[in-house]
Amino acid sequence: MSDARFVNLRIVGTSVLPDEAIPLVEGEGRFVNDIRLPGMYHVAFLRSQHAHARLRSVDTNRAQELPGVVKVLTGKELLGKVEPFRSMPNRFSGGESVQHWLAVDKVRFCGEAICAVVAEDRATAEDAAELIEVDYEPLPAVTDPRLGERDDAPLVHDTCPNNYLIKREYQRGNVDEAFGSAHLVVKRKFRIGRKQALCLEPRGCVAAYRDSTFVLTMWMSHQLPYVVRHYVAKHLRLPENDVRVVAADTGGGFGQKASIYPEEFVCAYLALGLRRPVKWVEDRLENMVASTHARDQYIEIEIAADRDGRILALSSDVWVDVGAYSTYLWSAGMEPLQTAGLMPGPYKVAAMRYRTRGVATNKTPVGPYRAVGRPSASASLELLLDEVARRLKLDPAEMRRRNLIPIESMPYRNANNLVHDNVNYLPCLKLSTAKIDYERLRAEQRELSAGGKLRGIGVACFAELTGLGTTTAVGPGTLLQPGRDAVTLRLETTGVLTIAAALPSQGQRIMMAMRQVAVDELGIGLSDTNCLTNDTAMAPYGFGTFASRTAVFGSGAVIQAAKELRRRILALGAFLLKVSADDLTIVNSVIQTVDRSKSMPLREMAEKSYFSAKDIPQELNPGFEVTSFYDPKLGSFAAGAHIAVVDVDPQTGDVKIIRYVASEDVGTMINPAVVEGQIIGGIAQGIGEALLEELVYDENGQPRTVTLADYLIPTALEIPRIELHHANTPSAALGGFKGCGEGSTTGAVAAVACAVADALNQRGGDIHEFPATPERVLKGLGVLT
Amino acid sequence: MKPAWFDYYAPRSLEDALRILGDGGTDGRVLAGGQSLMPMLNCRILSPAVLVDINRIDTLNRLHVGTDSLTVGALVRHADLLRNAHVRDGWPLLAEATTQVAHPAIRNRGTVCGSVSHNDPSAEQPSVLLTLDGTIVIAGSAGRRELPAEEFFTGMLSTALEPGEMVVELRYPRPPAGTGAAFVEFARRLGDFAIAGAAAMLTMRDGVCEKARLTIVGMGEGPFRARAAEEVLTARRIGRKESKDAFAEAAARVTATVDPVDDVHTSSSYRRHLAGVMAVRALETALARTRGEQVG
């Protein structure tokens, strides 16, 4: 919408303060645990203490007798009454895995729910859970995917031979020829440890029976309220319209709260059966074992390069430890298929081949978490590129330059069948190297190295496919194709604009973003706009917030709907003001002629439309409510180039990031401060992945990292001040928007991993297992064996 | 993560507290700062039947700076030490170590005596008490007794406290003139439990080390007094030229004598190596401070 008639200052592109943050800064958020309903009961779960065991018996008598206990629910009681979670169909599925909401015959991971105790308060429910007697018959546990795929390994699911929940082979281009004729072939093996999203607020829900006009209302800490509604209705055999799901204020999601879990469904079942509201809040000990984990890959990667360092082909073998069940909704395919499939990143790769497996083990199931397979894939490839650079005596940044897909080649179909377009990789790299004064940095590094100091520099470039439309799968191989979403724009009786979309925020300020777009598209004042995003009762169907999609979908749908809404407003305005619609514009919520001789506030027009309809011809008063579904068809590539500088203490193995420069292409930015917050937040999680975070299991499948004293996420001291720069290229989506938030995690894991390896390389050392703990660093230096 | 039930008492006199604790046998616990105890109760790692909250016993809230020693009562918080200029000046090792205890909110409530009684092998306070040759004053229904720090720490999370007894006071002798001390630790993040740490104290006269104290943190059994290292340094000339070799030798004695265990965070060999590194860093800083150099 170009338009000289718009005299408003455009606010897309300005860092408007988001008033949706005000309740949060005042302590007036409404998170799940803040919700109290009269007569509400509390739920605690008894969880398996064994990684793999047959349940011979579950005796709940003593628990039931404890005063204050209302009910103890077992898996047996649910049999036949509800459908268990059968793994989502996936083209590359190895077999079906069935997950009962509460374990029936077997438990398959430490932390799997066995019973649900309902009591008058949480403490009593926990008291009762301790009184439940479970007779376990321990079974051998699978804890390593490379052992788990062998023919002699115990089976986690009888229906999944070799414990394959996912298996795929892929080839494109003439890989063998490329390897055969290459000037240089390098092969490396990498191990990326298990992680989890570690949202500050764990999961939780309140389920209520006939709370209002709905049979079942659920407040959840969740990213996908409509998807939950669909599956709750399906599993509990309720008409979908009898169910209302509200995403409460959610304390972090990051993909962990985009899966479907048994606990919330158990709560729904209990609420319906007890006819009382039921609350379950996941405590941190539970969260460490009951919410999905991520990463946990073994990656073998081989590169064929020519004498100029150009990639001729890539070949990889990937094993992912996907845990005990194929997670409901996205399936076990997320990490395995993305790690291998997205490995080329932003580089020209003419030929590639991979074999990837998601192997079931007796651990917590693995689900989507910020950037999914890309960080591990990118880190592996970038480390390998550095190795090639070393052998060819090329500068690592130059290596990247030679291999990044140039804009002149776009649209460019890469060997993984993704088409790169409307993205410019090279400017990001150019900007980062310029801002960090790359040449001087390398010179400094050489000086320091001569003096015995270990400084490392890591350069990493990434491509991030965001805002995926219907032609590109978010979860490869799955039947779930969330490629379109809707927004309803409605002018209320007071002239205020309601923007309704099923796109809840966990801090991304989606409401503010959509309001800014609406202001620019319609000419309505910001304070006359309002958003409803969290409630299935109030918004049109939408898949929710994940995969860096809300800027593209929410904004795109707003733009589409606004076009029609504006047309209707101007048509009625023309009638009421007795002018031609072409003479009219909307400025700051006022419909006015361009010369301002005639005007009417939107509020007044709305009142007339609603309350004086008899005075208006019907065709000019079709109602000021427009719902528009938007499908961008393709995805929009975002990009970035990150450079991390680290100092490694050769005595302790400690790694300090002393400088971090990131240049990113996130398309047209709606609210720059919000975008920067997303990027820095993503970098922080990437730094955590590369240096600190790891979930450890012993050989019996017992989790060893079970509190926040064991699982270490970065604090303010581990994250340096990030120097952010922008090299934005608009996407082809409406408004030129792209998603952001995940790419930066990918860039950070890769850049920091490369920086550490580069530091060790000053002394001929290396590292291939991450996180780069001090101990691994010293081993990589040969200081420890 | 709600605790199991317990009987809660908040006596106003030490006598009452000891009586209740005595009656509780092995199933009673003292609640002072609660920064170590409450997490265990919330996780249900521990479910004591009796909790004796000593926070109402005003006589225990005593921090006394004397000519010869510092007295720290059972209700003195880590933060109280840091806010006291006399403590910072007279017992710099204690102040330095205390700044590394967790974070401000934990230091505001957690008590020094509590930390000593808990004896987590990665904690700072036990090692400082040991390094400074401190004394622990213990009270039980049978009366009071005093133990030197050396006899108090008996193993991982264990002390010489008998059931029904509690620590009421700690005494830290004032370090003599010519003493430099340093506390260094290595943790993954600031405030985390140390993977390894060292408290070093050197008393020098005319370039000769009159007295050396070196305690290693994080070795699994409570604070480890590195006697073999101390022997190597005592009565030895440690000037600018000699210190490198002297400390390397001391560190070698440390790594040869500590016996750390593997745990989820690190292997024993890494801890052992780190113990040597921390020993050297602590000794170097302590030495520099004997010369009046500002370090850190």
Next chain:
Amino acid sequence: MAREQRIQLTVNGKSYEKTVPVRLSLADFIREHLHLTGTHLGCEHGVCGACTILVNGRSARSCLMLAVQADGADIVTIEGLRAEDGTRHPMQEAFHENFGLQCGYCTPGMLITTIELLQDNPNPDEQEIRETLSGNLCRCTGYQSIVNAVLAAARKAQSVENETGRAQKTGSRGKP
């Protein structure tokens, strides 16, 4: 032995007298009995800092205190940071203006911790701020905007002090 005890305490300037289970944490008491849900539970073992409040003027993890221990105490939570006329505390303004929060879950603890910091050290540098913040975990922001907020709040307080020539007065209820 009674499983409940009566306690009397002041929270955000208001007096309360309540009967509480002895095992109830101070955090749960504030949230469930006083309906002040701004104080959040992120771990219940003292590490994340989301539950941090002021007890007798000093920051403390409310998840590691029992409600019965707060008998006679003066408590300030995030809800008590507002002035009587409803104006937000300068630190809350600074957080909002500097985008110092995203999901908002860590924010209550961050505010209390940083308010205490500026009380003790009105002009901290970035390193000091980060050290103090290291006991409060945030998973969303990467901390940069929070550090910016604290620097901005410190600068603003300094300029107010310079302008008026007086130390910035606390509210009439003795709040920070």
